Amino acid sequence: xxxxxxxxxxxxxxxxxxxxxxxxxxxxxxxxxxxxxxxxxxxxxxxxxxxxxxxxxxxxxxxxxxxxxxxxxxxxxxxxxxxxxxxxxxxxxxxxxxxxxxxxxxxxxxxxxxxxxxxxxxxxxxxxxxxxxxxxxxxxxxxxxxxxxxxxxxxxxxxxxxxxxxxxxxxxxxxxxxxxxxxxxxxxxxxxxxxxxxxxxxxxxxxxxxxxxxxxxxxxxxxxxxxxx
Amino acid sequence: xxxxxxxxxxxxxxxxxxxxxxxxxxxxxxxxxxxxxxxxxxxxxxxxxxxxxxxxxxxxxxxxxxxxxxxxxxxxxxxxxxxxxxxxxxxxxxxxxxxxxxxxxxxxxxxxxxxxxxxxxxxxxxxxxxxxxxxxxxxxxxxxxxxxxxxxxxxxxxxxxxxxxxxxxxxxxxxxxxxxxxxxxxxxxxxxxxxxxxxxxxxxxxxxxxxxxxxxxxxxxxxxxxxxxxxxxxxxxxxxxxxxxxxxxxxxxxxxxxxxxxxxxxxxxxxxxxxxxxxxxxxxxxxxxxxxxxxxxxxxxxxxxxxxxxxxxxxxxxxxxxxxxxxxxxxxxxxxxxxxxxxxxxxxxxxxxxxxxxxxxxxxxxxxxxxxxxxxxxxxxxxxxxxxxxxxxxxxxxxxxxxxxxxxxxxxxxxxxxxxxxxxxxxxxxxxxxxxxxxxxxxxxx
Numbered sequence: 166x167x168x169x170x171x172x173x174x175x176x177x178x179x180x181x182x183x184x185x186x187x188x189x190x191x192x193x194x195x196x197x198x199x200x201x202x203x204x205x206x207x208x209x210x211x212x213x214x215x216x217x218x219x220x221x222x223x224x225x226x227x228x229x230x231x232x233x234x235x236x237x238x239x240x241x242x243x244x245x246x247x248x249x250x251x252x253x254x255x256x257x258x259x260x261x262x263x264x265x266x267x268x269x270x271x272x273x274x275x276x277x278x279x280x281x282x283x284x285x286x287x288x289x290x291x292x293x294x295x296x297x298x299x300x301x302x303x304x305x306x307x308x309x310x311x312x313x314x315x316x317x318x319x320x321x322x323x324x325x326x327x328x329x330x331x332x333x334x335x336x337x338x339x340x341x342x343x344x345x346x347x348x349x350x351x352x353x354x355x356x357x358x359x360x361x362x363x364x365x366x367x368x369x370x371x372x373x374x375x376x377x378x379x380x381x382x383x384x385x386x387x388x389x390x391x392x393x394x
Numbered sequence: 395x396x397x398x399x400x401x402x403x404x405x406x407x408x409x410x411x412x413x414x415x416x417x418x419x420x421x422x423x424x425x426x427x428x429x430x431x432x433x434x435x436x437x438x439x440x441x442x443x444x445x446x447x448x449x450x451x452x453x454x455x456x457x458x459x460x461x462x463x464x465x466x467x468x469x470x471x472x473x474x475x476x477x478x479x480x481x482x483x484x485x486x487x488x489x490x491x492x493x494x495x496x497x498x499x500x501x502x503x504x505x506x507x508x509x510x511x512x513x514x515x516x517x518x519x520x521x522x523x524x525x526x527x528x529x530x531x532x533x534x535x536x537x538x539x540x541x542x543x544x545x546x547x548x549x550x551x552x553x554x555x556x557x558x559x560x561x562x563x564x565x566x567x568x569x570x571x572x573x574x575x576x577x578x579x580x581x582x583x584x585x586x587x588x589x590x591x592x593x594x595x596x597x598x599x600x601x602x603x604x605x606x607x608x609x610x611x612x613x614x615x616x617x618x619x620x621x622x623x624x625x626x627x628x629x630x631x632x633x634x635x636x637x638x639x640x641x642x643x644x645x646x647x648x649x650x651x652x653x654x655x656x657x658x659x660x661x662x663x664x665x666x667x668x669x670x671x672x673x674x675x676x677x678x679x680x681x682x683x684x685x686x687x688x689x690x691x692x693x694x695x696x697x698x699x700x701x702x703x704x705x706x707x708x709x710x711x712x713x714x715x716x717x718x719x720x721x722x723x724x725x726x727x728x729x730x731x732x733x734x735x736x737x738x739x740x741x742x743x744x745x746x747x748x749x750x751x752x753x754x755x756x757x758x759x760x761x762x763x764x765x766x767x768x769x770x771x772x773x774x775x776x777x778x779x780x781x782x783x784x785x786x787x788x789x790x791x792x793x794x795x796x797x798x799x800x801x802x803x804x805x806x807x808x809x810x811x812x813x814x815x816x817x818x819x820x821x822x823x824x825x826x827x828x829x830x831x832x833x834x835x836x837x838x839x840x
Binding site: 183186187188189190192199202205206209210211212213214216217219220223230231234259260262263285288289292293295296299300302303304306307364367368369370371373374375376377378379380381382384386387389 | 437438439476480483501505508573574575576577580584587590591594595598640641642644645647648650651653654671673674675677678679683700703704705708709710711713714718722736739740742743746757759762764766767768774775776778779780782788790791794795797798801802805809
């Protein structure tokens with residue numbers, strides 16, 4: 166009973182979502198199912214927030230290595246929660262100019278919006294910018310010509326790289342009858358046919374894999390939501 | 395200065411020529427005829443199909459507009475009233491303050507002005523039509539989407555001339571979209587989907603009846619035991635990240651399923667497994683899965699729920715935590731199974747820098763090259779979804795995998811037919827081209 170009811174719920178909701186995709190009259194059922202999921206996820210956030218606080222407090226109280234980071238997490242969490250819930254600095258909404266709490270909690274002029282814009286966004290941009298260096302180091306390792314496949318990869322990457330630079334203009338002199346040999350054309354053909362073809366093959370495999378995984382969950386063969394796999 | 399004299403006869407000819415050219419330049423294209431709006435068949439009742447006739451002379455494109463639905467009209471009026479009220483409020487408040495009124499009186503006066511402006515704006519006449527889209531010069535039909543099934547609409551079709559100017563519009567009679575029983579535009583998708591489902595179910599039944607199934611070796615999955623064993627030997631943890639999406643994402647479901655197998659191996663080898671998650675619901679599911687795996691391995695006492703923790707929903711906040719954790723804890727093994735975006739390379743490059751064995755699997759094609767470049771093993775596409783069956787070797791799981799392969803064979807057959815027909819069509823076969831067009835316009839577009 167403990168596992169039958171959740172499996173039944175998962176199967177019914179899954180079938181409803183599939184049917185709603187094809188039968189317009191049942192579309193509202195799928196919207197209801199998605200609403201239920203959002204409610205569950207919202208409730209689960211309390212568990213997530215509780216877990217975050219518990220784990221960080223334990224780290225601080227036992228003075229584990231890196232406990233200072235845990236303190237930073239807790240203080241940041243408390244600040245954002247306070248300014249968000251109390252709507253500190255939130256301007257009134259246009260519709261209700263006389264009600265100071267009527268605006269959105271994350272309005273740009275609010276304290277929450279200010280912190281988000283001036284603290285969180287720069288930090289996010291910094292993390293994102295690191296990608297440039299990681300791409301370079303990963304490419305350096307990937308393009309080492311260790312075997313035939315790696316050499317092919319290196320050669321293709323080199324051509325695509327050159328084709329996207331001004332060096333590609335050097336091949337503009339190739340006559341029109343042999344225009345497919347121009348570097349920009351070689352790159353365009355590589356991207357349009359070889360890369361697209363390979364990606365489509367992977368995408369088709371993924372699509373069928375998704376259907377099979379969903380079916381395994383619907384049939385109860387895989388039940389990760391019950392702690393059984 | 396020398397005066398230039400033009401003979402009167404030449405001046406008259408030049409003037410007439412200029413007039414004729416000007417008249418030609420501004421000649422508006424003729425309006426379309428027989429503009430008919432009717433329900434778009436076999437849909438969810440949110441679209442109308444408008445058709446028209448025209449000889450197409452001097453038309454560069456067609457601008458399609460439609461009237462607003464009841465709810466849209468109400469919203470448009472409300473927006474208009476709010477804008478008018480806000481403007482009146484600001485103006486009146488500034489005027490009252492400039493006149494030296496007390497703040498309370500100024501606010502009262504501004505509120506009264508805003509109310510009056512809103513009432514006045516409520517009676518304004520607003521543009522009844524809204525822009526929908528542009529149809530090509532040769533098009534004679536257009537599907538107007540995003541409509542409300544409860545409202546009636548009038549559709550306007552305006553010709554645009556080569557000079558960019560618009561000619562006279564022709565409008566249709568009122569029409570209301572209607573909902574049909576079945577989405578006809580998804581018919582072929584449905585046939586394909588149920589075909590694949592039937593194959594999977596058939597193979598699951600065959601597996602249940604004892605039919606033996608073989609699965610090819612997948613190096614990335616074979617390496618899991620070795621990777622977990624290495625973590626045990628080194629006395630360092632195994633880091634498992636089930637993507638950054640929620641449990642409604644099938645890749646997360648697949649990742650959590652694989653986590654169960656990895657956790658069981660970790661329990662058997664007495665290795666510590668750490669699972670940072672980016673969603674609360676994923677955290678609870680992972681805790682249940684890992685606990686269950688420890689029970690199955692007979693090591694219930696070794697299960698520690700605090701190693702499966704929620705971090706943050708924010709993509710780069712999560713990546714920063716995971717990267718920092720890797721640098722400080724130096725895990726021996728990093729496993730990434732689920733949906734990843736830009737953080738894939740941040741995570742895997744940090745894992746590489748600390749010398750961890752890395753195994754990744756995702757269905758996100760744009761991230762696969764990064765994982766391939768940075769990880770020791772990568773499960774590409776379908777391998778990721780086959781992992782659960784591969785690791786468990788249960789007959790039912792293997793049956794579903796066999797069905798998955800049969801579905802792939804069916805798609806491959808269609809691709810081959812499409813390629814042959816398109817090639818034959820390009821060489822002049824009309825029938826082959828018709829088949830290729832049918833596949834492209836009906837099967838692929840559904």
